[in-house]
Amino acid sequence: MPSGALRLALISLHTSPLADVGSGDAGGMNVMLRHSADALAGLGHQVEIFTRRAAADLPDRLELPSGVVVHHLTAGPPAPAGKREHEDFIAPFGAALAAQWSDWDIVHSHHWFSGMAAQPLAVDHGRPHVQTYHSIAAPNGRPLGEGEPPEGPGRIDGERHLAKTSDAVLAVSHAEAATVTGRLGADGERVFVVPPGVDVELFHPIEGEPRSTLVLAARLEPLKGVDLAIRALALLPAQIRPDLHVLGAPSGAYPGYDEELRALAAELGVASRLQFNGAVARARLARCFATARAVLVPSHSESYGLTALEASACGVPVIASGAGGLREAVHDGVTGLIVPSRDPQHWADAIAGMLTDPDRAAALGQQGRELALRRTWRATAQGWERVYRRLLGAGTPTTGLG
Template identity: 55%
Template sequence: MCLHTDPYAPPGSGDVGGMNVVVRHTCDALARAGHDVEVVTRWSDPASAREETIDGVAIRRLAVGPARSLPKGEHEGLMVDFGRALGELEPRDLLHSHHWFSGMAALPVARAWGVPHVQSFHSIAAPERTALSEGERPESPGRLDGEAYLAQHSDAVLAVSRAEALTALERLGAPPQRLTVVYPGVDPVLFHPADTRPAGRPSVLIAARLEPLKGVDLAIRALALIPPAARPVLRVAGGATADPGFGRSLLALADELGAAGDVELLGPQSRTALAGLMRAATLVLVPSHSETYGLVALEAAASGVPVVASATGGLVEAVRDGETGLLVPGREPADWAAAIGRVTGDPALAAHLGAAGRSMAQNRGWDAVGDVVAHAYAAMLPSATVVG
């Protein structure tokens, strides 16, 4: 279940991001392995079909709420109606919810059907008193309590990193025996190295939604500290979420710091276009305040491109510091500028980091992810028709 976002919508715009990629590719892998998989989401685009099958996965879009995109936080008010519509379907063997909106809608249905409920969070809200509160606050009033309830009452919790599993254990009270870490995968055919490294001016790519959590402002401040003669161009691939003016504020910041001609906002990108942008980049930057894993870092690695990322959350697991990229502790622009300059100014280092990343990513295909998820399901059911 994915109440607030459609996993089969194009990534990069609105609240369509890494979670959608993980859900879609995991479902595709389960279907390839012979499992019956159905994705249930909200009908938010009148141009989309209410029911269809894509790559062996059945997609069902429930007519709950208006048939248009909504701000993420407004979906809390749709949980009851979504659960009611879900409960009117024929019972499935297992329900797997993604994000807390879906879980709160689906858990009562799973109990009514007498089937297991699996919860994936993909991110966990931080109380305001914690260090993670900047850029990652609860989007809606019930999130903190709702996540704790789901962690404690679901039959299994699948986390995308050890960092997220630890948060679910320590902050949410998830029973340790119900926790399983399932790292995201990558398509090493789509995301592959360039035949030759691009010549000319170095470029830095950020692939992220335009929102404070992703730290694009930090990247601009760091870029401005690099002398113009050595300064790479910064390209940002991704659309705005709640604030359509956020992109303009980033460009204004670049202008204020004397880097207006060095920052390009490219907007949302298809998966194919994103893969091409990664191959063309000198490095991929992930300056987020927090990431439960950091799928972009793995996609960059598969593309043979080094990563410079925040030393926080699941990024510590996605990037092997000094081997596939560099991790930067803290948020001082000067530290980030030094890390960027170290990679863009040393082609041999960039090539070494990129080759090691590619080698790591080739063992992280989506079929392996599907196998881990299927094993987690099998611990609860010998065979299942799965609703994701």
């Protein structure tokens, strides 16, 4: 290895960075892990990713073009599983990881399942443990949305344990960092903010093609607010109402949820304006964004909201809820609009304003592209590296919540 290079173990128990984004439980976490790992390898580090074997034919070891090595560990049946089932896989995954243990400099877990499997091993071997949550359980007592299952029994306690015992927490937004310190009890001196990046070569503006649709890209589950987008679509004046293209497949926990959304659209009289495209390849996603009039992100909760930044990279204005880190991914009135209300009429008004003022939409899209150009995956990897070196006592001191 090059002098100064680090040996890094990135742990992702419940979802593989190789999974198709928008299907099952694959989403922004998968994108972030894959691109950040590749960028860390590009900085000269040795990077290994450990994930659960979700199919019998997956190889034990797979080397990616960047040099990153992905290991598939057997924990539970070699088949897809719902997110809640993965709580039962923590112990066997930890045992499989222990059998593969090497002299890594840093162990970086992604999501609480991974942290609960890897953090005890890092302690046993005297290695620093870094935790990134990607999502955090809702507080006790919060009413569940329609169709939303309760949290797994160990999640909230597990997340609190990791917040207090990990050597560092890498948050994707200041909003997430505030949750980690305020709700989970982490020491703010050990919490660091490094936002995700975006591939500005893949996600780029396309000139000369008409923009005709609204686009929403997300797994199909109540958390993502697709129903709100459909209700807003129905409230738009018919003469300006575009088609809404929804890109994403039902989450493993919500089979058939797309049929519920189709029924809602039929009830509201906009079924002919709604198109479900399922999970799409990244290149097609970029093209759909670049040829949209606006991208909608009506989520109830987002640690950051990577699709918003990807849409901005395509020079397209974003209309988003004010949930969590979306206020950091979308600069209100600069790269898009934040709609703090979940009233469908407020959303319809915001969309109508964008559709009827193309000059403003173009200006928001241009400023979004400029923001995206400052947010690269290399910058994300460099942010992670600074935290790693701080933990190893080999870098410039960095304050928490930076």
